[in-house]
Amino acid sequence: MNMTKIVRTTADVLYPFCLVFGLYIVAHGHLSPGGGFQGGSVMATGVALLIVSRSYTAILQRIRKEALKLCEAIGLLMFLVAALSGLYIGGSFLHNWLAGAGGLFGTPVAFGPNPGTFNTAGVVPILNLAVGLEVLGGLAVILLYMLSGLRENTP
Amino acid sequence: MRPTLFIGILLILFSGLIHIATDLSFGQPATTDLDDYFLRHAQEHTGANNVVTSVVFDFRAFDTLGEATVLFTAVLGVGILFRKLHPGEEYEHD
Numbered sequence: 254m255n256m257t258k259i260v261r262t263t264a265d266v267l268y269p270f271c272l273v274f275g276l277y278i279v280a281h282g283h284l285s286p287g288g289g290f291q292g293g294s295v296m297a298t299g300v301a302l303l304i305v306s307r308s309y310t311a312i313l314q315r316i317r318k319e320a321l322k323l324c325e326a327i328g329l330l331m332f333l334v335a336a337l338s339g340l341y342i343g344g345s346f347l348h349n350w351l352a353g354a355g356g357l358f359g360t361p362v363a364f365g366p367n368p369g370t371f372n373t374a375g376v377v378p379i380l381n382l383a384v385g386l387e388v389l390g391g392l393a394v395i396l397l398y399m400l401s402g403l404r405e406n407t408p
Numbered sequence: 409m410r411p412t413l414f415i416g417i418l419l420i421l422f423s424g425l426i427h428i429a430t431d432l433s434f435g436q437p438a439t440t441d442l443d444d445y446f447l448r449h450a451q452e453h454t455g456a457n458n459v460v461t462s463v464v465f466d467f468r469a470f471d472t473l474g475e476a477t478v479l480f481t482a483v484l485g486v487g488i489l490f491r492k493l494h495p496g497e498e499y500e501h502d
Contacts, residue, residue, distance in 0.1 A: 336473065347466075347469040347473075361455070377462065380469065391482070399490065
């Protein structure tokens, strides 16, 4: 069932911030604490915030379950494609062939303690993004499924 | 089982575990070669400044692939559990 207008408005305001913060944690996983699993959980928290503030039918108008399922499948496929590209190019499964190559995510990193630059670490940010997408889709779809099992008293 | 017997067994097990735990040497691992290798060479091998991420997503990335598969399977199981029942299909105990 729908919560009060205060809760709904607060959830609407906080929802994009949750998504952006989760994306930040995912994207900077190779530089700062965090990574795919943690950032994906934060993004799914934003979806959970919408879920606790609205009824099931109202949520399905805001977010589409098919898009989240697609997110999850694309995440796992992206991981597998990145892993198999290492097998094809570098010669071993999950080989980090982009690191230090100079192209995408390939800037050579300075050794020792340094803040680092974003465009480093090779395949690692791609795997982070894949896992983040998958965790976002998976957790949100689990929450939506469990909500659909409830019998709601809609006023 | 009587409660006193249960509590007695629990106390014996607990004291045994405490006795074992006091004999362990925390903070002094037997071999540190692999840890030192990761700390020294993670930055030059993977280019990632976060050594934890470089272990999780590069040196042990196959393990992460397994974790992602576990999550995918969990979602699959929840989806099967909460599926829409066909008309006429009911649970056995109904």
